[in-house]
Amino acid sequence: MDSTNAVSAAVNSVNSNVEHLKQKLIDFSTDYGMQVVGAVIILIIGLLVARWVGKVLQGWLEKQHMEPPVRNLLVRVARLMVMAFTLVMALDRFGVPITTLVAGIGVAGVGIGLAMQGVLSNIVAGLTIIFTKPFRVGEYIELAGVHGQVRNIELFSTVLTHTDLSSVVIPNRKIVGEILHNYGVIRQLDLSVGVAYGTNPTEAIAVLQEILKSNPRVLTSPAPGVGISSLSDSSIVFAVKPWTALADFGPAGAELYQAIIERFRAQKIEIPFPQREVRMLGENS
Numbered sequence: 355m356d357s358t359n360a361v362s363a364a365v366n367s368v369n370s371n372v373e374h375l376k377q378k379l380i381d382f383s384t385d386y387g388m389q390v391v392g393a394v395i396i397l398i399i400g401l402l403v404a405r406w407v408g409k410v411l412q413g414w415l416e417k418q419h420m421e422p423p424v425r426n427l428l429v430r431v432a433r434l435m436v437m438a439f440t441l442v443m444a445l446d447r448f449g450v451p452i453t454t455l456v457a458g459i460g461v462a463g464v465g466i467g468l469a470m471q472g473v474l475s476n477i478v479a480g481l482t483i484i485f486t487k488p489f490r491v492g493e494y495i496e497l498a499g500v501h502g503q504v505r506n507i508e509l510f511s512t513v514l515t516h517t518d519l520s521s522v523v524i525p526n527r528k529i530v531g532e533i534l535h536n537y538g539v540i541r542q543l544d545l546s547v548g549v550a551y552g553t554n555p556t557e558a559i560a561v562l563q564e565i566l567k568s569n570p571r572v573l574t575s576p577a578p579g580v581g582i583s584s585l586s587d588s589s590i591v592f593a594v595k596p597w598t599a600l601a602d603f604g605p606a607g608a609e610l611y612q613a614i615i616e617r618f619r620a621q622k623i624e625i626p627f628p629q630r631e632v633r634m635l636g637e638n639s
Contacts, residue, residue, distance in 0.1 A: 400440025479526035480509040494537040548589030550624040571602035
């Protein structure tokens with residue numbers, strides 16, 4: 355009998371707790387149901403408005419020919435401002451005091467700022483890059499031991515496309531204050547070829563210039579440079595420095611070297627290899 359009474363008491367206690375929970379949910383729904391529905395509706399409307407504002411602002415900024423990083427930053431800030439205003443309105447529906455909320459956010463912001471100094475330094479560096487414009491999207495740069503074509507400039511990092519088509523992600527704080535080599539949107543090849551000392555230099559230069567003119571990858575402006583760079587032990591060394599677009603930098607070098615070998619052979623211009631003449635001197639018997 356005692357065990358039966360204990361089980362019955364436990365069941366009654368559970369039923370009582372369930373009924374109490376149901377009553378609490380009913381009371382909450384009665385008191386705050388409309389506030390919850392209103393807050394959800396406000397958040398949905400705010401999200402839609404933020405997207406619309408971002409799209410409209412994006413289209414307007416594109417017509418102003420603004421830099422992509424600056425354009426993306428302004429669009430994101432506009433969306434965040436709309437969402438922040440929407441969140442404040444939603445919290446106001448719940449009766450949250452806005453003044454207290456703002457004060458709490460300020461105190462939390464100080465703590466978060468101290469804990470995220472590295473992230474914030476990247477943001478500040480990103481803003482510096484965006485507004486000072488030491489390089490732009492599409493340009494070829496070299497810094498901090500890496501190089502590549504700038505694919506994207508974000509607040510936290512800059513992404514380069516390497517010549518092997520891999521991506522190089524550089525934190526922005528590693529860029530600001532460092533020595534930067536900006537090649538722009540074209541690059542200059544540094545080729546060299548040696549000819550025998552019996553070759554007419556004027557004729558060799560004319561052949562090299564014809565080869566450069568016949569290659570479609572070589573730019574006519576700036577004009578390519580061709581001339582004698584040094585006099586080595588066994589050859590006259592010519593420097594060949596044409597300009598190409600970034601995408602043609604790699605293929606152009608291989609094509610020009612092949613054309614030089616073929617034309618020099620056809621023109622009977624000798625490309626010598628290092629030679630040594632050894633004489634054995636001995637005493638006369």
